[in-house]
Amino acid sequence: MAANDEPIIELRNIVKRFGNVEALSGVTMNVRKGEVLGLLGDNGAGKSTLVKTLAGVHDPDEGEIIVKGKPRKPWTPLAARDAGIETVFQDRALAPQHSIVTNIFMGREITNWLGLTQVRQQIDEANRLMREIGFTSKVFNPESTVGHLSGGERQGVAIARALYNQADVIVLDEPTTALSLTETQKVFRFVEAVKASGRTVIFIGHNIYHVWEIADRFFVIDRGREAFEGEKAQFKGADHLIEMMHQLAETGRADTATLKQPA
């Protein structure tokens, strides 16, 4: 693939507990620069927890987060964004009583030296972003209240926000659930554009055919542990991947011997 082997993100032995639930029990995952990584697993496998740890929202109980070769500690949402990681969270992380612009610039307001937000500039920028991802309509504009938007439209706001910062890594936690066919195609085109510009995408989805279509590599987790991973070229096709995941769900492990040797 276009990706080179230099990892942009290394997660080492991440352990995350919530009370006595161990959501992640030692996950090690590398993400290479310029690749689209498909992160797969059953409901409750720990995908969102892993992504939130990478985004600085959860502090891991054990393990290391290395971004661009540097171990990161302390690791906070602001540190993650400053390091060039933008996340579209599964819950979208929106403020429903506020406008689309306010949501797009949440935590990253364009301000002057006095700290006053530049309203005009933010609206123009929001308009540009929304056009860029084909997220336009006559019934809403950047000043519309997010709480009045449909589920898919809210997803558009979260994606526009992730796009704004020209981040090196964009993490999309189930970005296509609740989206219509056309909207899903828009998200795919968006992922391809991000990849074409040499940036990295982590993509979580339950529709394996969707993930298959856009990812270069797959990383599957199961009950808080890595189950298997593989390059797209190592699989015979999407059905092969699906078969392995079925196997995993039924027997607790997948037969990695069926994978071809990595190129």
Place this chain on the structure above:
Amino acid sequence: MSDATPAAAKPPEADASAVDARREQSTWFRFYRRNGRALNAFITLVLVWGFFAVNNPVLFLNPIFYGAFLFSVPATVFLTTALVFVIVSGELDLAFPSVVGAAGGVFMYMVMNGFPVLGAFGLTLLFGAVIGLGIGLIVVYGRISSLVATLGLNFFILGIVNLLAQGRTITAPAAVDTFGYRLFVGKWELFGTGLQVPMHFVWCLVWTVFCWVLFKYHRFGVRVQLVGDNSDSARQMGINVERIRVGVFVFSGIAAAITGAVLVQMANMVWFPTSGKAYLLIALAALFVGGTPTWGGVGTIFGAFFGALTVTLIPSGAVAAGFAGFWTDFLFGLVIILTMIAHRFSGARVR
């Protein structure tokens, strides 16, 4: 937007909105959507005023009545506008009355010892900010409900003030009519109308505009709203939620200190320990009559300003309009309940 035709059926550039016959809401409708609560508060003020004026038209053309009104309204304005930040952030501050009293004491102690009024005022603001910081740190990092914590702290601070004051009042007649005093509470006549405008009313207008800019356009105010709307989202987007929460208590402390320093000057440089006590329920009533909802995330500074005017007008207006004093509580409650119902029409919480 959610047009489900397959992507292949038309080129990607053909935006579905081009054939979308729906229209955006009209400008007026949008204006009401956005400012309805402040408008409701303004209409309430006009109606209350109109009701009293009809009952006693002569008095309600009397500049002396308005002079007294403008004299007493600023204290409530300072407190209520700052409370908007607290409530919008999703917290509650019941400790400000004790800070008003304490700050007034600190101010008077300095003035009594020969400090110039202006310098003492500056240090009093600093005192308010420090007390607010302490309250904020206890609430936020102690993870206590702000309702309970500030209720306790109100008694606690008032208790300390009482212990220090031992029932004494502080007076500083020498400071009356100094430059600083006239700057804060001096009066001037409005263009020969006979209406005496007190300086602290002018300052409360300046303060209200300042709060409005801070709330609506400054990064701090915007983040206060976002934290109150959905603190998890704000945190996930890298906003330091704890810092914002502490910040609103600091701001409330500063406003309480201003009020404390102004109240003692209004009383011609006399301070007694409980000088803020009367404002607890008044300021909260003004806030909610002013249209800031209880659930956090949104609020209105100008609404709070009109709310403060309304709650100040009711007691003095009722008496002036010839109602027996017993009526004021009744009218007060009636106005609060009716405006709450009016604000319902401006929309329930959006989720």
